[in-house]
C-alpha cells in the first residue's frame with residue numbers, strides 16, 4: 533500500500549504493508565531509531581510519538597492509519613544545536629541514565645506541555661503515567677518537566693492540530709502484494725456496505741487489536757477502518773440525551789465539558805483507562821465490543837442506562853448496555869453490524885454518580901474490580917434510582933440487584949446502611965478466581981466499594 537504522511541515536517545511517500553506497525557516503519561524504513569521498542573503492546577511508552585499533535589504509541593498504530601497524518605518523533609523535537617527546552621531540562625536535571633526511556637518520556641512531556649503550559653506535579657505524573665523508566669526514577673523527570681514548563685518550543689507555530697492535520701492526499705493506493713485489504717470508507721453507509729459483504733475486522737483505535745496481533749492472533753484478510761468516520765467520531769447533545777459516536781476516544785470524552793459536567797462517572801472511568809496515549813487512541817465502541825470483563829467504560833455505560841446503537845444495511849437496532857453481553861466476551865452483535873453509537877439519557881436532577889476501580893497500580897492497570905454507581909435522594913430524604921454495576925467480578929458486567937433493591941427507598945442516614953450494603957454486595961456475586969485476584973478478594977473489595985458510595989450520602 534502506498535501511503536503519504538508528513539514525518540518531522542517532511543513529506544514522505546511510503547510503500548508499506550497496511551498492518552505493519554508505525555514503530556517498524558519509523559525505525560526500519562526511515563532509520564528514525566530514536567523511537568524505541570520496549571513492551572511492543574502499549575504498556576511502556578518507549579515508542580511514543582505525536583500523530584496530528586496527539587501522543588500515541590507507535591507499536592499500536594498500523595501503518596495505514598497514518599496516511600495523510602503528521603508524525604512527530606523525537607528526532608523532530610529539537611536538534612543538538614537547537615534542542616527543545618525539555619531536552620535541555622532533562623540533561624540539566626539529570627533525568628537521563630541509560631536513556632532508553634528518554635525519547636518516549638520527552639514525547640509524553642511535550643504533549644503534556646503543549647496541552648497545558650504549567651501543569652501541577654499531579655498533572656505531570658498523570659501525563660507521564662504510561663512511560664516506564666527502570667533506572668533514573670521519576671523525581672528528576674518531574675523536576676525537568678516542571679522546569680521546562682512555560683518555555684517556548686522551537687516548533688511553536690507549526691500546525692500539529694487534531695484531527696488530521698496532515699496533507700490532503702486522498703485515499704492510500706493498494707498494492708498487489710498487500711497481505712491485508714484495508715477499507716477506509718468516508719461515510720457510514722460505505723462502511724455498512726463493507727460489513728454486508730464480508731468478514732472484515734473492524735478497527736477503531738486498534739489498542740486491543742494491535743496488542744492481539746502482537747500476541748500472535750493471525751492477521752485478518754480484510755480490515756475496515758472506522759477511525760476517521762465523521763458520523764462515528766462526534767459527541768452529540770440534545771435536551772434528552774447524549775449520543776457518543778462509537779469511535780469517540782477517551783480523550784474526546786475528557787475534553788467534553790458537557791460529559792464531565794453531566795456524566796462525571798463516565799469521565800472518571802475514561803481518566804482511569806490506561807494512560808494518556810491509550811486514552812488518545814482507545815474508543816467507546818472498541819471497549820464495548822472487545823467485551824473484556826474488566827473493561828472500565830462498560831459498567832458505567834450500563835449504570836447510566838446506556839443503549840448500544842447497532843447499525844447495518846438493514847437498519848438500526850438498539851440494545852441496553854446491561855443486556856448487550858450474552859456471556860464471556862460474547863457481545864450481542866451480528867457480523868454485519870457495526871456499533872455506531874451509545875446513547876445515554878440525561879441524568880435526573882440531583883443524581884450522584886461514581887466510578888471506582890481497584891487495580892494493581894494507578895496507571896495502565898486492568899481492574900481487579902470496578903464499580904459504577906448512581907443514586908439520588910428524593911424529597912423525603914430516601915435513596916432512589918439506585919444503580920450499581922460491577923465489572924471484573926464475573927464473565928460479564930453484573931448489576932448488583934439485591935443491593936440495589938435493598939437501598940431503594942431507604943433513608944440515606946439510616947444507621948448500619950453501609951454495613952448492610954457491604955454484606956449484600958459481597959454476598960450476591962459469584963466472583964471469579966483468576967490470575968488477577970481471588971474470588972474472595974473480589975467479593976471483599978466489591979463490598980468496600982459499595983460502602984464508599986453509600987457514604988457519599990451520609
Ligand SMILES: Cc1cc2nc3c(=O)[nH]c(=O)nc-3n(C[C@H](O)[C@H](O)[C@H](O)COP(=O)(O)OP(=O)(O)OC[C@H]3O[C@@H](n4cnc5c(N)ncnc54)[C@H](O)[C@@H]3O)c2cc1C
Nearest residue numbers: 574736737738739740741806814815817818819827828871
Ligand atoms: C496499554 C493498554 C492499557 C489499557 N488499559 C485499559 C483500561 O485501563 N481499561 C479498559 O477498559 N481498557 C483498557 N485497555 C483496552 C483498550 O484500550 C480499550 O478496550 C479500548 O477502548 C479499545 O478501543 P479501540 O478503539 O482501541 O479498539 P480496537 O482495538 O480498534 O477494537 C477492539 C475490538 O472491538 C471491535 N470494534 C471496535 N470498534 C467497533 C465498532 N464500532 N463496531 C464493531 N466492532 C468494533 C474490533 O473489531 C475489535 O474486536 C488497555 C489497552 C492497552 C493496550
Ligand code: FES
Nearest residue numbers: 570571572577591
Ligand atoms: S513499545 Fe512499549 S508502548 Fe510501544
Ligand code: FES
Nearest residue numbers: 629630633665666
Ligand atoms: S533512563 Fe534508563 S530506563 Fe529510563
